Amino acid sequence: MKLKNTGKKKRLVLQKTDIISLADKVYAELEEMIVTLQFKPGQMLSESELGEMLQVSRTPIGEALQRLAREGLVNILPRRGIVVTEINIADQLKLLEFRCVVSRFAAGSAARRSSDEERKQMQAIADQLLGAVKTRDGHALLQADKAFHDHFSTCVRNEFASRALDSLDSLSRRFWFVYHQSQDDAESGKLHANLALAISNGDSKAAERASDELFESLEKFVHQTLKR
Structure with a gap:
């Protein structure tokens, strides 16, 4: 386009x-x-x-x-x-509660069910995420995050989980765009890259752990935002 x-x-x-x-x-x-x-x-x-x-x-x-x-x-x-719509921090916490559960399942599923070609693409997205972190390019990181979530949704091979994740991704990215700071970018990019790498390696347990670590960080970020 x-x-x-x-x-x-x-x-x-x-x-x-x-x-x-x-x-x-x-x-x-x-x-x-x-x-x-x-x-x-x-x-x-x-x-x-x-x-x-x-x-x-x-x-x-x-x-x-x-x-x-x-x-x-x-x-x-x-x-x-x-x-x-307005941005509501309390709603963001509720959203994260749900996404955490669905994403953990989806991470394990994507690692098990993705094809070799999809894993190669996930590896490339991990490199894209880490490249954005290295250059401190917030816009590039937002684009890489979008690419990750779009591909992640495909790799899950469960249309119900994919539909749930897709419906929540935009709200989460908008919240991040509004409230993030440069130090938040680096941590988020690395944690997303860790999840992408675990999926690309076909390691479902590592993918589930990486998902848990990512959402622990996101929840901490939202709580910190409440205090600002």
């Missing part, structure tokens, strides 16, 4: 080789804008304005917004429009 600048407007340019739907492309663009606060919490949006900005019809915009609503990033208000 590419964005073509046309003055103040953006246009989603489709390639002949694209295999995902236009609604998926619109979703990915809007999700990124919400996670990185280009659309701020509490901001009102409209389908017509979004369609004009991305130069697409209202149908894919509507489908993308429905998905974003299911994931808790927007609320659709009848006859009023769409509002970007």
Whole structure:
């Protein structure tokens, strides 16, 4: 997917080789804008304005917004429009409680069930995570984290676990984008890389331990955020 600048407007340019739907492309663009606060919490949006900005019809915009609503990033208000949800720290703790349990199962499953090619790709993602840590590039780390979670979801081979993880990832990444500090980046990147490496090695026990360590760190981060 590419964005073509046309003055103040953006246009989603489709390639002949694209295999995902236009609604998926619109979703990915809007999700990124919400996670990185280009659309701020509490901001009102409209389908017509979004369609004009991305130069697409209202149908894919509507489908993308429905998905974003299911994931808790927007609320659709009848006859009023769409509002970007606020960030709630207490809700983030509840989210982590659930993600911790599902992710531990998913980590072990991904290590056991992923193919050789998927493990090679997970190794490459681990290298990407560690590279972002080394260069202290917060944006690159956010992109690598997104790549990890997308691939992780595929490797699990359990559509129910994958669906649960996918629905929570965007809220978690937005929270991190808002509250993280440089020292948080390094620890998070290394812990995600440890999990990716365990999966790439096909070691289910190590993957489960790495998942536990990651979520212990994330929970500590949220509690520290409450005190700031």
